[in-house]
Amino acid sequence: MIQTLLALALAFLLLGTAGGISGAAPASGEPIRLGAISSLTGSFATFGSMERAGYALAVDDINTAGGINGRPLLIDLQDDTSNANTALTVAEQFIRSGVPLVLGAYSSSITKPLAVYMARQRVPLLNSNSADDSITKPGSDYVFRVGQNTDAYVKPLFGLFKQLGGIKTIAILVSNNALGHSVENSLVTQAKDGDYQVVFDQAYDEGLTDFRPVLNRIKDIGADVLAMSSYEADAVALMRQIKEVNLNAKVFAGAGATGFAIPSFLKGGGEAVEYVITSAAWSPDVHYPRAHELFARLKAFMGGVEPSYHAIRSYAGATVAADALRRATTLTPEGIRETLLATRLTTPFGTVEFKDFNGFHNQNPLPSILMQVQRNKYITVWPPDVAVGKVIYPTPVWTARK
Amino acid sequence: MVQFVQIVVNGVFTGGVYAIIGIGLSLIFGVMRIVNFAHGVFLVVGMFTTLFFFERLHVDPFLVIPLVVLVGGLLGIVLERFLLEPIVRAPEHASILMTVGIGLVLSNLLLFAFGDAPQIINTRYSTSTWHLGPITFSTALTIAFVLTVVVIGGLALILERTDLGRSIRAAAQNADAAELQGINTRRVRSLVFGIGFALAALAGALLLPQLFAHPSIGPTYTLKAFVVTVLGGMGNVAGAIGGGLLLGVTESLGAAYVSSSYRDAFGLAAFLLVLLLRPAGLFGRSRT
Structure with missing residues (x-):
């Protein structure tokens, strides 16, 4: 009614x-x-x-x-x-x-x-x-x-990795739903094409979000990039708990955009979401x-x-x-x-x-862009012709942050 | 080894919060013989009450706990007096339908009042940690765990040492006999429902700094509370603590070492095993 x-x-x-x-x-x-x-x-x-x-x-x-x-x-x-x-x-x-x-x-x-x-x-x-x-x-x-589509979301990430250098291993953690699995497939395929090693690949159940056990596993394994895909609430909870368990990576990537690329991610995540690089379909910086x-x-x-x-x-x-x-x-x-x-x-x-x-x-074959959270704002950092700021890389370890 | 201890510690701390969700449900079932399908929604009411004070009045979530507990308790008493007491002699399904209905109305009221977006609050301790050797502890989860232990201890003292506690236990064991001994079981039922609501609301306040609040997330918590209660034994308050801890540790170990996709499934598998092997729960005694 x-x-x-x-x-x-x-x-x-x-x-x-x-x-x-x-x-x-x-x-x-x-x-x-x-x-x-x-x-x-x-x-x-x-x-x-x-x-x-x-x-x-x-x-x-x-x-x-x-x-x-x-x-x-x-x-x-x-x-x-x-x-x-x-x-x-x-x-x-x-x-x-x-x-x-x-x-x-x-x-x-x-x-x-x-x-x-x-x-x-x-x-x-x-x-x-x-x-x-x-x-x-x-x-x-x-x-x-x-x-x-998710292939287009993931593609610029690998373009950036290539440019940055020093990235060899990728851990993948996605939500257990249609978007998550599609992002996972795109990441695995493009990692293989680019000769990157996928060292961890799991989906998590949505709902009550205690990610600490799985994050501790990833911490134990160690990876240069942690690529994630989540909707709104999980994205913030993930980054908070990554900080909590002191899991460090050179890049934290929101490979599926969505929850990592909306204003409430910045508001809810505060300092825990700083330096996260997320795919996005669009930003006001595009030409x-x-x-x-x-x-x-x-x-x-x-x-x-x-x-x-x-x-x-x-x-x-x-x-x-x-x-x-x-x-x-x-x-x-x-x-x-x-x-x-x-x-x-x-x-x-x-x-x-x-x-x-x-x-x-x-x-529609339109490419995606990448934004990085810098000082609690989204800054477009990729592709180079659209970028308005430089990527901060590698992501500072948690203990070195203020 | 360090990683294993870390994962078990996380499981124990999360289990502590599960315990407090389960205790309220267990207490209500023990005394009133009502399976409260609105229990998870009571928790969400606690979350949003805390959210209200945090967003509007900028009061720290942990500082408003007494108020949240009070609001929860009063709401519980009012709901019991006006909606559950009139059907106390009705068949069991009447109370099931009534609690389902209460849950629906409350979650829709929250929807009207707070909107439909997930609400996340950012406190200075939401992501802060402390360390004991190589083990890391979440500050928010630690505070939640300590408060849970204090509240459970307090509740145990009330149940064991006070007249009110004795009245509650008497009403749980045999309501008619308790009535014959001069105990006002009607009052006890109201109080127990109030305590149950207050405990759920408390769990909501404890969880808000770490998780998100959404008006329709109640049933997820109701399911957790059921699992905890059944693991520990329906109506067994001490058992609910064991059930909560067992669920927390099982989920953590399963998510870490098997697959995080089946995190909830590990808890439910433990639930089914207990039902098959010990139908009265791990810590329960079967009733005749």
Whole structure:
């Protein structure tokens, strides 16, 4: 009931913003409705709130600029309660009500079954924020991903390792879920390709987070790099306990971005997260047009809360959807799917196009960046053409820190 | 060897906190014969009460413990008086449904009040440590363990040495006989539920500096409390301490030497083994 009310309130809000802002040629008439699924409640709610802001601001901008060929766009955002079964139920309702395209979901563990279902129903799914490789590898003709996959998250780390030198061994610790295992696979494969030795490789169960036993094992084994993948709460708990057990490594890496690359990681982790290097899909330092401006506008839109890259990617996802709708000759699932194939759009998030490469299908081949926590701020340190600061390397041992 | 000792020490300290989660559940079951499915949510209420004082009034989490215990105790008494007492003679499933319902309402109220993002607090001792030879101890976990020992000791004294404790034990052994001896068992039930809630809330306050708080994480703790209680023997307060420590050490050793992916599974495997071999729990006596 509460979720329905929230969803209705949100739909109302989106409709309100659709018609409420004056522009050169504001959209009018019957809105074109798209479905969107995100985790507005439950364990992924922080990321869901970012997606909601991204979609809402995008709809606002699209409609102010004339909508979809004069008609307003409506993104009907529904909550999956961070649960895959709920997401499937919502998708079924969307398809029954004739929605020609669905955006979402957030978590890979939800998007994976959702992608299979959408492909079976032959309705396109446009995903912005799930990173598990298997969503688009092998993928399906009906699944399109705007954001980076885990291979892309992990790749710049190895580029940096090569440049830094002195790194030979890697320990891997990931959460026991779809994202974690995909990051693990990407790390193992790319470590092998780069001649690095994986000396420890385990997943941990999410829930009560006492990582001390496994961290003591890693400490005992010793590794130049500890590469991790975790959602929000675990990432902070991990770094706190790494400090506690005095586990040192040349690099602590958030290889799966997510929990290591959001503002609450800095707030919750304090000094324990200093020098952590994390993959990220985007930062305001990238050179894409209007990137800085969008970051500032999203921040204002969110009432001063700093947006993470998830919000930017959702904004890009909604922009790509609108672009496809504008170009489509028929507003049917098949018509939109064919139009999406020909997408080539420059957004503040980066260029979006759906390519087939290395076994991926309909995947946007955009590279990731690396950020390092320096003085409790994210500093973009890789790739060199985007970097605004130098990597602090090796990570100072815990006993040498103030 | 050092590493082994380190892992066992971690297990013992974590087990101490598990014990305090389990004791409240065990006490409530012992006296009231109610399996409290809201127990984990009571712990989360403790976490958020502590969080409230820390974020809004900037009071150290360990300093607000008396207040958190008081809030928990009062909430427990009120819930028992108004929601559980009326169904005291009803079939067992009524109390199960009632506690499940209480848990749902409380966690949704927390959701309304605090939102849905995991909340993590950063205190100066959240990551600090102290050393004894080559063994490292987490300051937050040590404080939690010491307070747990003090509280468990205090509770044991109350149960053994005071009239209230004797009343509680009498009501647990035979409520009708206790009533005939002039013990107000209704009052005892309210107090026990209050103590149970207070102990869970205390565990929440102790855990907050190390872990995160989330309104929907209650059932995870309820499950831990069940395992601890069953390991130690349902209704056996001293057994819950043994159960907590056993669970903590089993999980730590399993996660370190076998696989961290199955951390929870080691505790549950121990739980199943005890149920198979000693159905009344490791420290329990079977009831007739």
